[in-house]
Amino acid sequence: MFLLGRRQALALAAWSATSSQAWANAPLTPREQELYEAAKREGEITWYSGQYSADSSEAAGRAFNARYPGVRCNVVRSTSQVAFQRLSQDARAGVGQCDVLSSTNSGHLLQLKRQNRLTQYRPVNADGMLPAIRVSDPDNYFQTTFLGIFVMAHNTNLVPEADAPRSWTDILEPKWKDKLAVGHPGYSGAIGIWALQMRNMYGPDYLRRFEANKPQVGRSSVDPVTMLNSGERAIAVATATGTILLSASRGNPLKPIYPSEGVLAAISPSGIIRNAPHPNAAKLFMEFQTGPAMSMAVRELFADSLRPDVPPPQGSRPLDQVTLLSPSMEEAERGVPEIREQWREIFGI
Template sequence: MDMPIGPAGSRRDILKGGSAVVLSVAMGAAIFPRHAAAAAQMTAHERELYEAAKQEGELTWYTAHSDDVTAQALGRGFEANYPGIRVSVVRTTAQVAFQRVSQELRAGAMQVDVLSSTDIGHYVYLKEKQLLEQFVPENAGKVLEIYQHYDPDGYYFVTSAGLIGMVYNTAKLKEADAPKNWSDLTDAKWKDKIALGHPGFSGYVGTWTVMMRKLYGWKFFEELAKNNPQIGRSINDTVTMLNAGERVVAGTGPFGTAGESAQKGNPLGMIYPADGCVLILAPSGIMKGVKHPNAARLFMEYLMSVDAS
């Protein structure tokens, strides 16, 4: 499901109908807790899950879907919507999250309840090994049809979508002079000016790497390496590098994080490459045999709701 595409909408475009409230570019950075009247409008299914989840009292969420600020805001939003249930939010890169899950599985001491990775391969593996719970959220039918049935068997669901393009520091580079295609990054004029995330840590960057190889072959990376890119871990590290003036262009530019940062006044511009952006569809799923199954199911409902968009 990874593919190059042109300009696209935000995560909120995934949802049908719903609230008319406009949220910020940070997907979920602004969370609007339910008041008592709204809480009273829970569906019977939601109410049943909530009552069972309150008995469990908590859940643990490993996520690579956003930066830490947004992830924590989503956790606090869930707690506001469902008083009496605490969310332990562990924000890390996709590969680190999966490594942590793997260690817990080997030790027979699962801590995670819900896993939100940006690497689809994690879910394919976990499903094959029968390590995911089969649960179809009621809200799964409320997203756009193209995002439904990502796993037709109901073990994991798209809860985040994002674009990778290129981002540049507008204080150091004019738009007219910015790279126009991915292949432009191999031009020698960008030597010591490029920031990248690491595919060994970031699911976003891992998907981007696969797509660049499909488009240009391994030679693209050999030429890119000659330009001495600065490589962080998370794809979001590229935005930090640009804001600090350490680099001029983010070759793996996360549009969501960059847009949020630009709204705060940082000098960032976004480039939609002529050869296509990379669309990331990032799922979430419940690990099998978790300590807090009902809280996990309720949290999956929340992740697919308008409140979490």
């Protein structure tokens, strides 16, 4: 079971609190100051968050409020697919409610760009992000704002480490029947990306072989961790390291499994909606997402940092020690809708 020692926990808590306050109080960059003055006249921003968990999304919203008093962040947290569907419903109704959409499915942003539904903006703070993930649209319609490392996990009370699966193909073995938990690509962009990557690596029969083990299918990538905590299932498939480590830090008997082939890297973007009701606050939020304050806020809940000036969360494996697996944005846009249909056919849900 992953648990911080008392000394480690106290040191981390003190360091995190001090660092978070430091970032909240750090002088604004010239661009931030300019946008902040304009954003105060708008008073708020609405963020459709499909990238972070509910806890991390709310923590990010609070950090934004602390750094930019007078501009309230309204956090609308859901899975990425649900966030995109909500945005589509807004468009059909002819209303503008969302300022910034953040999705783990980059195909959503590519589609919005083609439909001329995004505003061009490149945050200045993006220059300080990790070079490996400093990915953005060449026309500056969207920008990377999330790094999610998706692995497996096991309930250590139910499966000893020596018996835990070691690869993405190990979970196809019959001994894991009725012991697996996974999200649903119809709700979670990250699960869609994972299923597509597995199909790319192992062929079209992978999902059928996976289904034969009767995994418990939830909605988001967070749901499998809940199933492990309750003891309902023993192995979580394609869930974020941050979710696992946060749950473990609260006393649950969970441990991440880094598959031998590599981890799924969800390097995911955000974009400003063209009819955003608070355009200056939206640009300020993009600066915030790519700056140190956001990475510090979500790091405290074990989410991965986007920047070299904010260290990775306690207990996670450094990026240079893992192989990152991910389809291209173009592959994701084409392949994830196909995967959703294939999933419904195979799993019946």
